[in-house]
Amino acid sequence: MIKLTNSKHANLSRPADTVIVLDFETTGLSPTQGDRAIEIGAVMLKDGKVIDRFQQLMNPGFRVSGFIESYTGISNAMLASAPSCEEVMAQFADFIGDYNLVAHNASFDQRFLDAELRRVGSHYIGQFACSMLIARRLYQAAPNHKLGSLVSYKNIEHDGVFHRALADSEMTASLWLAMLEDLDRDYQLSSPNFGLLQSIAKQSKANINQYLQRQK
């Protein structure tokens, strides 16, 4: 078991710009079709820095496909000794508390988070923001808006590991911070925060510059 954190942050103040950046590895694309989570990774960002981490494999109760083994590098042998999804998700619910949440293509991770927490009778109250939708607004010149492509586009340092939960959540967190820095630099927004980035995703591509100018 690799648990990189505990509940030591439980008593910290919870400003709106402290967020949990998370990523699931799963057996497939849809929890409504029987797919389950096999790994969760997350980092806690506070004041532009990672202050806590969570990573855990979890046993979905059935063998994963060869495609998933190849895609993620997570083998059935690795999952055989992992704790159950229910055990891990109960711990993860404690980690995310009531913080706001960020993920790349958040609709995907939100579906699995909802499904897995529902199984353990838990829930969260934070709001979700999607780094992919925001990047589509801010980085319209990027070749595409896959996480790996955006990491290259923004020259974000990484260790070469992709499609593992903690590594992807670390890269998503770096992308999130890059977007905050770019807003500060390009639009002189001194305190870009979760709410602003969440609202950026809802603007049209054509009007995003005008919208940001109005936020000064």
Next chain:
DNA sequence: TGCCAGGCCCTCTTTAGGGCCTT
């Protein structure tokens, strides 16, 4: 064997279709 979901967004649109993203 081949395909499977779902939300967002664009356009050759809105009584629709298809690409992008996630595993």
